[in-house]
Amino acid sequence: MSRHAPEPISIFDRRLMCAALVESFKKLDPRTLWRNPVVFAVEIASVITLISFALALGGVGGESARFTGLVSLWLWLTVIFATFAEALAEGRGKARAASLRKTRTEVTAKRVKRPAFDAPVEIVPATALRKGDCILVEAGELIAGDGEVVAGAALVNEAAVTGESAPVVREAGGDRSAVTGGTTVIANAIVVRITANPGETFLDRMISLIEGAKRRKTPNEIALEVLLVALTTVFLLVCANISPLSAYSVKAAGRGAPISLTVLVALFVCLAPTTIAALLPAIGIAGMDRLFQKNVIALSGRAIEAAGDVNVLLLDKTGTITLGNREAVEFVPVGGHSEQELAEAALLASLTDETPEGRSIVMLAKKRYGLEAVLPADGQAIVFSAETRLSGLDTGGRRYRKGAADSTVAFARSLGASATPATLEEVVDRIARAGATPLVVSRDAEIFGVVNLKDIIKGGIQERFQQLRQMGIRTVMITGDNPLTAAAIAAEAQVDDFLAKAKPEDKLRLIKENQEQGFMVAMTGDGTNDAPALAQADVAVAMNTGTQPAREAANIIDLDSNPTKLLDIVEVGKQILMTRGNLTTFSIANDVAKYFAIIPAMLLSIYPPLAVLNVMQLATPRSAILSAVIFNALIIPLLVPLALKGTKFRPLPAEKLLIHNLLIYGVGGMLAPFAGIKVVDLLVRLFV
Ligand SMILES: Nc1ncnc2c1ncn2[C@@H]1O[C@H](COP(=O)(O)OP(=O)(O)OP(=O)(O)O)[C@@H](O)[C@H]1O
Ligand SMILES: [K+]
Numbered sequence: 136m137s138r139h140a141p142e143p144i145s146i147f148d149r150r151l152m153c154a155a156l157v158e159s160f161k162k163l164d165p166r167t168l169w170r171n172p173v174v175f176a177v178e179i180a181s182v183i184t185l186i187s188f189a190l191a192l193g194g195v196g197g198e199s200a201r202f203t204g205l206v207s208l209w210l211w212l213t214v215i216f217a218t219f220a221e222a223l224a225e226g227r228g229k230a231r232a233a234s235l236r237k238t239r240t241e242v243t244a245k246r247v248k249r250p251a252f253d254a255p256v257e258i259v260p261a262t263a264l265r266k267g268d269c270i271l272v273e274a275g276e277l278i279a280g281d282g283e284v285v286a287g288a289a290l291v292n293e294a295a296v297t298g299e300s301a302p303v304v305r306e307a308g309g310d311r312s313a314v315t316g317g318t319t320v321i322a323n324a325i326v327v328r329i330t331a332n333p334g335e336t337f338l339d340r341m342i343s344l345i346e347g348a349k350r351r352k353t354p355n356e357i358a359l360e361v362l363l364v365a366l367t368t369v370f371l372l373v374c375a376n377i378s379p380l381s382a383y384s385v386k387a388a389g390r391g392a393p394i395s396l397t398v399l400v401a402l403f404v405c406l407a408p409t410t411i412a413a414l415l416p417a418i419g420i421a422g423m424d425r426l427f428q429k430n431v432i433a434l435s436g437r438a439i440e441a442a443g444d445v446n447v448l449l450l451d452k453t454g455t456i457t458l459g460n461r462e463a464v465e466f467v468p469v470g471g472h473s474e475q476e477l478a479e480a481a482l483l484a485s486l487t488d489e490t491p492e493g494r495s496i497v498m499l500a501k502k503r504y505g506l507e508a509v510l511p512a513d514g515q516a517i518v519f520s521a522e523t524r525l526s527g528l529d530t531g532g533r534r535y536r537k538g539a540a541d542s543t544v545a546f547a548r549s550l551g552a553s554a555t556p557a558t559l560e561e562v563v564d565r566i567a568r569a570g571a572t573p574l575v576v577s578r579d580a581e582i583f584g585v586v587n588l589k590d591i592i593k594g595g596i597q598e599r600f601q602q603l604r605q606m607g608i609r610t611v612m613i614t615g616d617n618p619l620t621a622a623a624i625a626a627e628a629q630v631d632d633f634l635a636k637a638k639p640e641d642k643l644r645l646i647k648e649n650q651e652q653g654f655m656v657a658m659t660g661d662g663t664n665d666a667p668a669l670a671q672a673d674v675a676v677a678m679n680t681g682t683q684p685a686r687e688a689a690n691i692i693d694l695d696s697n698p699t700k701l702l703d704i705v706e707v708g709k710q711i712l713m714t715r716g717n718l719t720t721f722s723i724a725n726d727v728a729k730y731f732a733i734i735p736a737m738l739l740s741i742y743p744p745l746a747v748l749n750v751m752q753l754a755t756p757r758s759a760i761l762s763a764v765i766f767n768a769l770i771i772p773l774l775v776p777l778a779l780k781g782t783k784f785r786p787l788p789a790e791k792l793l794i795h796n797l798l799i800y801g802v803g804g805m806l807a808p809f810a811g812i813k814v815v816d817l818l819v820r821l822f823v
């Protein structure tokens with residue numbers, strides 16, 4: 136695969152860092168910062184200490200101006216480190232969005248009155264196109280908006296959106312009818328029915344998503360934030376009560392000085408869970424960005440996080456596990472009919488069938504049997520549906536049909552057929568066992584034979600399903616095809632289970648059943664008949680090659696149309712959840728060490744015996760407090776790489792991972808500040 140568009144940019148690229156620095160100052164605006172309440176509280180603390188500093192300079196208040204100034208400076212830095220982490224996480228997406236914007240130049244479109252090539256054409260700007268309009272797009276032209284091909288077939292270059300420069304076929308009918316605005320037709324012509332108004336196209340959605348404009352907090356993020364705000368409130372109350380308590384103690388003990396506002400504010404910031412609060416937005420944004428680098432567009436952060444907990448993956452067969460261009464390769468007659476007769480009946484039954492299957496039958500009949508495709512004037516099209524599993528043509532009082540074996544046989548029976556030809560079952564089974572799809576062809580009550588529709592499994596799929604199994608995810612293939620074909624493909628692709636002859640409502644029911652058993656269900660599909668199931672699944676991945684309804688029902692779109700991408704999505708989902716958990720553990724464990732630094736320092740003048748708690752042997756109370764504030768600030772940029780890259784993913788059982796992470800981030804988080812604060816103190820004692 137050749138990929139020219141998204142050249143990999145490091146998150147720590149120098150230009151991105153500079154842009155993020157500018158952004159991080161803009162993010163100080165309280166009107167936006169309040170959305171992160173803990174960091175907003177630190178900003179208020181910074182303002183309070185700044186005012187105290189100004190007052191101290193004028194000799195008001197009992198605290199040293201130099202000390203207050205330094206505390207204020209480091210509190211401001213704490214806030215900026217937090218906004219910088221978020222800005223840096225957004226940086227790569229913003230750069231990508233800007234380059235996408237550039238490709239979306241002002242274009243014009245050829246609007247047609249009817250969805251046909253011979254309809255009169257009117258030139259209009261792309262912005263004038265509305266849902267339901269039809270446009271003609273010819274070779275060399277840009278497709279002006281998202282839509283569905285309603286006539287013709289063309290080669291389309293989608294590099295502008297997917298980064299993939301190899302052209303793809305887009306054609307009317309079937310599961311490859313969706314086109315994306317901003318892509319280019321490079322051969323042939325198509326008529327497209329527009330499915331999105333200007334400003335609501337896939338490209339628009341993609342740009343606003345990666346720019347973060349549409350980003351909502353996920354339920355997990357909200358739950359964690361509630362906890363962080365609660366903790367912060369508790370510490371705020373504790374600090375507020377220390378002041379009267381200390382004044383009382385000074386009186387009672389007859390020595391020492393009451394605790395200054397600067398020290399109280401410093402204590403509050405050190406105790407509040409600032410580390411995780413500062414890094415929380417960055418963790419989610421960076422996860423989405425990492426997926427985007429893999430050409431996966433997540434329309435919600437919630438879907439990615441749900442992917443981290445997925446137990447069951449349902450996949451559609453044709454177009455998801457297989458390449459999806461089922462092609463007619465052979466006509467096998469039964470019941471004394473000749474190949475030629477079967478070819479003629481199959482051709483008639485396919486003349487108006489715009490699906491890839493139908494077109495490939497017409498092709499084979501023309502090429503191998505020299506037949507001509509002329510639609511009879513009285514021809515009545517019977518359009519294929521996933522419900523009937525049949526398609527065909529009524530002409531001259533005769534009903535030509537083709538479809539799934541049982542459906543066609545049932546139809547022939549309903550018209551009076553008493554027995555099916557002797558060899559039919561054998562032929563159907565032979566084709567199905569080979570993993571191909573048999574379509575039975577009939578005229579009224581008479582069965583003519585079977586069309587062999589071949590399909591190919593996508594490469595490398597088996598190993599990836601194996602990996603999913605190791606992660607404890609069960610793969611189930613669901614297909615409208617017959618059980619024998621399904622079994623053959625299931626065995627070849629090595630899925631754990633399969634469901635054959637599934638109608639859209641069966642797919643939907645299977646998902647609901649799994650969800651009722653408490654499983655988190657992911658579904659990947661491409662067809663219109665997959666859309667209801669996609670809408671129900673917790674994680675719904677649509678192939679970019681799929682139909683418009685499938686893409687609209689999904690919450691994740693894979694631009695590469697590779698069903699095993701779910702592995703990457705699951706991995707990023709797990710990483711986001713683990714990183715957030717680990718940093719929360721670390722952040723709260725950190726506090727323990729800060730108690731040892733600040734509490735003795737704060738109360739030493741009142742209770743001299745507290746000196747024994749000064750285990751770090753910090754120089755003076757002021758240097759101890761300042762060191763804790765500085766450490767509390769510096770730990771944020773030190774952890775930014777971890778927040779952006781995510782905890783390294785290991786395919787381990789959940790309990791083992793939990794113990795492992797608790798050890799590293801819990802114990803590590805408790806010990807790290809002892810060393811860190813001590814080192815900072817050695818430097819700070821030179822200044823205060
Ligand atoms: N154009 C067609 N005309 C008549 N019958 C068809 C046509 N296309 C498919 N069929 C029959 O209908 C069955 C269901 O097709 P459909 O495309 O709905 O399958 P599906 O549910 O999407 O499953 P999958 O895509 O996984 O194979 C096929 O297995 C085939 O037997
Ligand atoms: K803190």
Ligand SMILES: [Mg+2]
Binds near residue numbers: 310451453454662
């Ligand atoms: Mg399908």
